[in-house]
Amino acid sequence: MILILAFGFWALAWGLNVAAANGPMRRSRAVRVMVPVLFGATLLVMWEAICRAGLVEPVVLPAPSAIAAKIAASPEILWADFVQTVLKGALSGFLIGTGAAMVVAVICDRVPFLRAGLLPVGNFVAALPIIGLAPILVTWFGFGWQSKAAVVVAMVFFPMLVNVVAGLASAERMQRDLMATWGASYGQSLWKLRLPAAMPFVFNGLKIAASLALIGAIVAEYFGSPVFGMGFRISTAAGVMNLELVWAEIAVAALAGSAFYGLIALIEAGVTFWHPSQRN
Amino acid sequence: MTRALPVLSVILGILAIWYLATVWMNAPWAYDQAAREGRSLGFGALVSDTMAQARPVLPPPHQVAAKLWEGLTAQAVTSKKSLVYHGYVTFRGTMWGFALGIVLGVGLAMAIVRFRVMDLSLMPWAIISQTVPIVAIAPMILAMSNKLGIEGREVPKAVIAAYLSFFPVLVSMVKGLRAPDQMQLDLLKTWGATEAQTFFRLRLPASMPYFFASLKVSVAAALVGTIVGELPTGAVEGLGARMLIGSQFGEPLITWAALFASAILAGLLIVAVGTVERLANSRMGVRA
Known part of the structure; x- marks a missing residue:
C-alpha cells in the first residue's frame, strides 16, 4: 500500500517536473528551484516507502524519518561534534591553508623563477592523495583539533596555490599595459588590476578547498581524536551498527558542506559580479 | 633545460628544508637518548643521529627512499610486505x-x-x-x-x-x-x-x-x-x-x-x- 502511494507520488512529481521543464515557464526561476527540490523530495519519499514496506532492514538502511528523529533527539552530541570538526578543525585549517596559498601565490607572481619551479610541482602535488599525510600529522600535532587543521592546511594549500597563480596571470596584456602607461607601481597594479582579475580563480580554488577541508578534518579523526568529533562519531557508531546516528552525522556533514559551499558561491557572486559567468 | 632548472631548484629547496626539519624535529629524541646514556652530544653527532633513527618523528628523505626501495624490490612482488x-x-x-x-x-x-x-x-x-x-x-x-x-x-x-x-x-x-x-x-x-x-x-x-x-x-x-x-x-x-x-x-x-x-x-x-x-x-x- 505504502509502495503504491509512493509510486503514485513519484509519477505525479515526475509528470509535474516534465511539464514544468518543457512548459512555457521553463526559463523562470521558480521552475529552476522547484524541479530539483521536487526531485529530491521524490527520492526521500521513495526511500521512506522502501524502508516502511520492509524491503530493506533498518540495520542496513534506516528510514529518513528515523534519521530525522535521531537528529531531533541528540542535538547536543551533533552540535559538539560540529564545533569540534567543522568550526575548529576544518574552518581554521581552511583559513590558514588558503591564506598561506594566497601569500605564496603573490610571491610566486613577483618572482617568475619561483613560479616556473613551483607551479609544475604544485600541479603534481595537487593530484596526490595528500590525505595519506593524516596519520603522520596526527602523531605530530596530537589528537586535538590542531592536527585536523594541519591536515586541512596540507590538503588545501596546493590546489589553492595553483588556482591563484593562474588567476594572477589572467589579467590581459592590454590591461597591464594600460596600468603601466598610467605609471602605476607594482603594488597599485597588483591591488587594482591583477588581484581583482584573479578573483574568479580565487573563488574556484576556495570552492575546491571547501569540500577538501571537510574531507580532511573528518578523515584525520579516524586516526585519533578526543571522544567527540564527526569522524570519531561516524567510525565508532558505524562499528556498533548505530546507523541512525551515522546518518544523522552524514546529514549534518552534508548540510555543513553545502552551506559552506553556498556561502562561498554567494560571496563570489558579490565580488565577481562583473564576470560573464555571473551575468544572467 | 630552461624549464627544468626552476623545477629542479624548487625540488632541491624542498629537500633542503626537509633535511633541516629532520634535524630540528628529531633532535629532542637524540638529546634525550644522549642524556640517558650520560654522554654529551656534539653538533656533528647530533646530525648523524637524527639522520638514522629507527622511529624518527620525521624521517630524512634518504631513509624514506631506502624504505621505499626495500618495499619495492626486497621481496617477491606477491609478498604481503611488497x-x-x-x-x-x-x-x-x-x-x-x-x-x-x-x-x-x-x-x-x-x-x-x-x-x-x-x-x-x-x-x-x-x-x-x-x-x-x-x-x-x-x-x-x-x-x-x-x-x-x-x-x-x-x-x-x-x-x-x-x-x-x-x-x-x-x-x-x-x-x-x-x-x-x-x-x-x-x-x-x-x-x-x-x-x-x-x-x-x-x-x-x-x-x-x-x-x-x-x-x-x-x-x-x-x-x-x-x-x-x-x-x-x-x-x-x-x-x-x-x-x-x-x-x-x-x-x-x-x-x-x-x-x-x-x-x-x-x-x-x-x-x-x-x-x-x-x-x-x-x-x-x-x-x-
Missing part, C-alpha cells in the same frame, strides 16, 4: 572505481543533455553530492555492504572511488555533448539525420576532447577515493592500509614509504591517461 603488491591492490580498486565513475558520468551526462527535465533535476544534486564529504559515508558504505553480504572491500572501495571520480567526467561530458553549435545541428537536420545519428556522428565525436581532458582529474580522484576507502576501515591490503598500519604500530617509515608509493602510482596513472589522451586526440585529428 609495496608492489599493495600498490596493485590499490591500483585495482582505483581502476574499478574509475571505470564505474566513467560509466556513471557519461550515462548521466547523456541523460542530462537529452532530457531537459534531467538537466534541471539532476545537475544541482550532482553538485551537492560533491560538497558532501564522501569520507563521512565511507564507513557507512562498508557497514552496509557487509550487511548485504558482500565479501571483501573491493565493492565498497570501488563505490567510494566512483563517487569521487564521476563528477569531473559528468561536468566535462555535459559541456562536450553540448559543444556542437546550432549550425552543425541544423546541417544534420537538413540531411534528415535521426537523433541517434546526430548523437553518434556529431555530439559524441565533438565531446571527445572534453572527455579525455576530464580523465586526468577523474583518475586522480579515483585514487584518492580508493585510499580513503582503505584508510579508516581496518583494511589489511592496499597502500592506504599500509599507511594506517605504519601509524598504528609506530613505524613512521612504513607510512612514509606507502605515502610515496601512492605518489608514484598517482604519477604513473596521470602519465598513462595523458598518453591515452594524446593518442586519441591525434587519431581524431585534434591539433595539440
Whole structure:
C-alpha cells in the first residue's frame, strides 16, 4: 500500500517536473528551484516507502524519518561534534591553508623563477592523495583539533596555490599595459588590476578547498581524536551498527558542506559580479 | 633545460628544508637518548643521529627512499610486505572505481543533455553530492555492504572511488555533448539525420576532447577515493592500509614509504591517461 502511494507520488512529481521543464515557464526561476527540490523530495519519499514496506532492514538502511528523529533527539552530541570538526578543525585549517596559498601565490607572481619551479610541482602535488599525510600529522600535532587543521592546511594549500597563480596571470596584456602607461607601481597594479582579475580563480580554488577541508578534518579523526568529533562519531557508531546516528552525522556533514559551499558561491557572486559567468 | 632548472631548484629547496626539519624535529629524541646514556652530544653527532633513527618523528628523505626501495624490490612482488603488491591492490580498486565513475558520468551526462527535465533535476544534486564529504559515508558504505553480504572491500572501495571520480567526467561530458553549435545541428537536420545519428556522428565525436581532458582529474580522484576507502576501515591490503598500519604500530617509515608509493602510482596513472589522451586526440585529428 505504502509502495503504491509512493509510486503514485513519484509519477505525479515526475509528470509535474516534465511539464514544468518543457512548459512555457521553463526559463523562470521558480521552475529552476522547484524541479530539483521536487526531485529530491521524490527520492526521500521513495526511500521512506522502501524502508516502511520492509524491503530493506533498518540495520542496513534506516528510514529518513528515523534519521530525522535521531537528529531531533541528540542535538547536543551533533552540535559538539560540529564545533569540534567543522568550526575548529576544518574552518581554521581552511583559513590558514588558503591564506598561506594566497601569500605564496603573490610571491610566486613577483618572482617568475619561483613560479616556473613551483607551479609544475604544485600541479603534481595537487593530484596526490595528500590525505595519506593524516596519520603522520596526527602523531605530530596530537589528537586535538590542531592536527585536523594541519591536515586541512596540507590538503588545501596546493590546489589553492595553483588556482591563484593562474588567476594572477589572467589579467590581459592590454590591461597591464594600460596600468603601466598610467605609471602605476607594482603594488597599485597588483591591488587594482591583477588581484581583482584573479578573483574568479580565487573563488574556484576556495570552492575546491571547501569540500577538501571537510574531507580532511573528518578523515584525520579516524586516526585519533578526543571522544567527540564527526569522524570519531561516524567510525565508532558505524562499528556498533548505530546507523541512525551515522546518518544523522552524514546529514549534518552534508548540510555543513553545502552551506559552506553556498556561502562561498554567494560571496563570489558579490565580488565577481562583473564576470560573464555571473551575468544572467 | 630552461624549464627544468626552476623545477629542479624548487625540488632541491624542498629537500633542503626537509633535511633541516629532520634535524630540528628529531633532535629532542637524540638529546634525550644522549642524556640517558650520560654522554654529551656534539653538533656533528647530533646530525648523524637524527639522520638514522629507527622511529624518527620525521624521517630524512634518504631513509624514506631506502624504505621505499626495500618495499619495492626486497621481496617477491606477491609478498604481503611488497609495496608492489599493495600498490596493485590499490591500483585495482582505483581502476574499478574509475571505470564505474566513467560509466556513471557519461550515462548521466547523456541523460542530462537529452532530457531537459534531467538537466534541471539532476545537475544541482550532482553538485551537492560533491560538497558532501564522501569520507563521512565511507564507513557507512562498508557497514552496509557487509550487511548485504558482500565479501571483501573491493565493492565498497570501488563505490567510494566512483563517487569521487564521476563528477569531473559528468561536468566535462555535459559541456562536450553540448559543444556542437546550432549550425552543425541544423546541417544534420537538413540531411534528415535521426537523433541517434546526430548523437553518434556529431555530439559524441565533438565531446571527445572534453572527455579525455576530464580523465586526468577523474583518475586522480579515483585514487584518492580508493585510499580513503582503505584508510579508516581496518583494511589489511592496499597502500592506504599500509599507511594506517605504519601509524598504528609506530613505524613512521612504513607510512612514509606507502605515502610515496601512492605518489608514484598517482604519477604513473596521470602519465598513462595523458598518453591515452594524446593518442586519441591525434587519431581524431585534434591539433595539440
